[in-house]
Amino acid sequence: xxxxxxxxxxxxxxxxxxxxxxxxxxxxxxxxxxxxxxxxxxxxxxxxxxxxxxxxxxxxxxxxxxxxxxxxxxxxxxxxxxxxxxxxxxxxxxxxxxxxxxxxxxxxxxxxxxxxxxxxxxxxxxxxxxxxxxxxxxxxxxxxxxxxxxxxxxxxxxxxxxxxxxxxxxxxxxxxxxxxxxxxxxxxxxxxxxxxxxxxxxxxxxxxxxxxxxxxxxxxxxxxxxxxxxxxxxxxxxxxxxxxxxxxxxx
Amino acid sequence: xxxxxxxxxxxxxxxxxxxxxxxxxxxxxxxxxxxxxxxxxxxxxxxxxxxxxxxxxxxxxxxxxxxxxxxxxxxxxxxxxxxxxxxxxxxxxxxxxxxxxxxxxxxxxxxxxxxxxxxxxxxxxxxxxxxxxxxxxxxxxxxxxxxxxxxxxxxxxxxxxxxxxxxxxxxxxxxxxxxxxxxxxxxxxxxxxxxxxxxxxxxxxxxxxxxxxxxxxxxxxxxxxxxxxxxxxxxxxxxxx
Numbered sequence: 001x002x003x004x005x006x007x008x009x010x011x012x013x014x015x016x017x018x019x020x021x022x023x024x025x026x027x028x029x030x031x032x033x034x035x036x037x038x039x040x041x042x043x044x045x046x047x048x049x050x051x052x053x054x055x056x057x058x059x060x061x062x063x064x065x066x067x068x069x070x071x072x073x074x075x076x077x078x079x080x081x082x083x084x085x086x087x088x089x090x091x092x093x094x095x096x097x098x099x100x101x102x103x104x105x106x107x108x109x110x111x112x113x114x115x116x117x118x119x120x121x122x123x124x125x126x127x128x129x130x131x132x133x134x135x136x137x138x139x140x141x142x143x144x145x146x147x148x149x150x151x152x153x154x155x156x157x158x159x160x161x162x163x164x165x166x167x168x169x170x171x172x173x174x175x176x177x178x179x180x181x182x183x184x185x186x187x188x189x190x191x192x193x194x195x196x197x198x199x200x201x202x203x204x205x206x207x208x209x210x211x212x213x214x215x216x217x218x219x220x221x222x223x224x225x226x227x228x229x230x231x232x233x234x235x236x237x238x239x240x241x242x243x244x245x246x247x248x249x250x251x
Numbered sequence: 252x253x254x255x256x257x258x259x260x261x262x263x264x265x266x267x268x269x270x271x272x273x274x275x276x277x278x279x280x281x282x283x284x285x286x287x288x289x290x291x292x293x294x295x296x297x298x299x300x301x302x303x304x305x306x307x308x309x310x311x312x313x314x315x316x317x318x319x320x321x322x323x324x325x326x327x328x329x330x331x332x333x334x335x336x337x338x339x340x341x342x343x344x345x346x347x348x349x350x351x352x353x354x355x356x357x358x359x360x361x362x363x364x365x366x367x368x369x370x371x372x373x374x375x376x377x378x379x380x381x382x383x384x385x386x387x388x389x390x391x392x393x394x395x396x397x398x399x400x401x402x403x404x405x406x407x408x409x410x411x412x413x414x415x416x417x418x419x420x421x422x423x424x425x426x427x428x429x430x431x432x433x434x435x436x437x438x439x440x441x442x443x444x445x446x447x448x449x450x451x452x453x454x455x456x457x458x459x460x461x462x463x464x465x466x467x468x469x470x471x472x473x474x475x476x477x478x479x480x481x482x483x484x485x486x487x488x489x490x491x492x
Binding site for chain 2: 150152163243
């Protein structure tokens with residue numbers, strides 16, 4: 001695609017801006033900001049990836065993956081600001097998932113250890129983990145707020161903090177992983193996944209595109225479960241004081 | 252066992268700059284019913300949460316059977332100083348599930364026979380055992396709450412306004428139950444009520460809490476002899492909360 005044809009795609013930005021303007025929706029500025037940001041961010045990433053691919057050095061791969069993890073942590077931590085030490089908990093979760101998935105992929109020779117594979121897969125894995133952790137933290141916070149009487153009941157009867165939060169933890173883990181599992185059930189029927197569509201548009205063999213997409217789906221399933229469980233078990237102790245009381249910030 | 256079950260020595264509780272409990276001192280005797288009365292916001296429920304260690308006091312010392320409660324593992328303390336919460340909170344499941352909860356938390360089981368005996372103790376029929384707990388009436392929930400707390404065999408039971416939302420018939424049934432538990436088992440009971448007449452009917456001793464301070468502490472039958480003007484005003488005002 002040339003820059004001229006790319007500029008023609010701005011028609012798809014003009015349509016919502018005009019509609020928003022005439023219907024007085026008041027979202028014209030947001031659409032413009034989102035467009036400008038996405039153009040700038042994606043172009044920077046494109047040139048950055050081009051540079052890294054040309055270098056073909058593991059140091060640049062690690063730096064890029066580090067940047068992805070940093071950006072994901074920075075974004076997700078806003079939702080878990082009440083959880084003490086949430087930054088390192090998120091970082092540790094993302095690093096664990098990244099190391100686990102890449103170890104399996106590269107260790108079993110499923111994908112080569114080249115930036116063309118490692119970086120996009122890392123982006124999908126950590127990106128999915130970031131969304132999952134935001135869903136998980138949102139749900140856990142609202143569960144704790146809504147069910148504080150049940151949590152305190154168990155504590156008051158001599159239960160441990162783990163026993164007191166068990167039900168809320170399980171509910172939050174389940175709720176945060178449901179979108180990933182449900183999306184997988186309708187995959188190919190309702191929508192063609194982005195990566196697969198991109199490969200097909202770029203001229204790849206559809207069967208090969210499906211194979212790669214399946215690989216990603218299976219990885220995302222692992223990512224979803226591990227993110228919620230790991231974050232859950234790292235986060236729940238921070239809801240309580242040393243005297244096994246529900247902290248005031250959650251009440 | 253000493254005669255004093257609980258001893259409070261200059262106990263205060265603050266949240267940031269707000270004082271909720273201010274310099275409370277006094278003692279609670281074993282085997283007695285002590286009523287805690289006072290207007291809303293006086294700190295009664297907070298005090299009970301301090302005693303059950305759902306909150307920690309910021310100043311002073313609370314002693315339980317001659318031991319500072321802060322030196323006792325909270326899980327052990329909460330079994331010895333049980334609390335029946337105001338709302339009659341039930342977990343999902345049947346009445347049996349709720350009764351079995353304290354045992355479950357200790358990886359133990361509660362036999363059906365034991366469950367029935369506790370139901371009988373609080374005046375509930377056998378047929379309630381498999382009823383969904385959240386479908387019970389307010390009074391029935393409170394009875395199950397009391398039975399559930401009793402399963403831990405606590406030395407002291409704290410009851411936080413457990414009759415406040417009940418009708419007269421249910422209130423009388425709970426009052427009789429409390430008297431029975433106290434008489435038959437010599438159970439030490441601390442009871443928050445906003446109903447002064449109820450305190451007079453049931454309790455041996457009364458504490459009047461106003462603005463986080465204890466303004467009267469003594470035998471309930473001497474309550475009318477109180478000289479503190481705030482207490483007199485409160486008694487004359489009746490049910491303020």
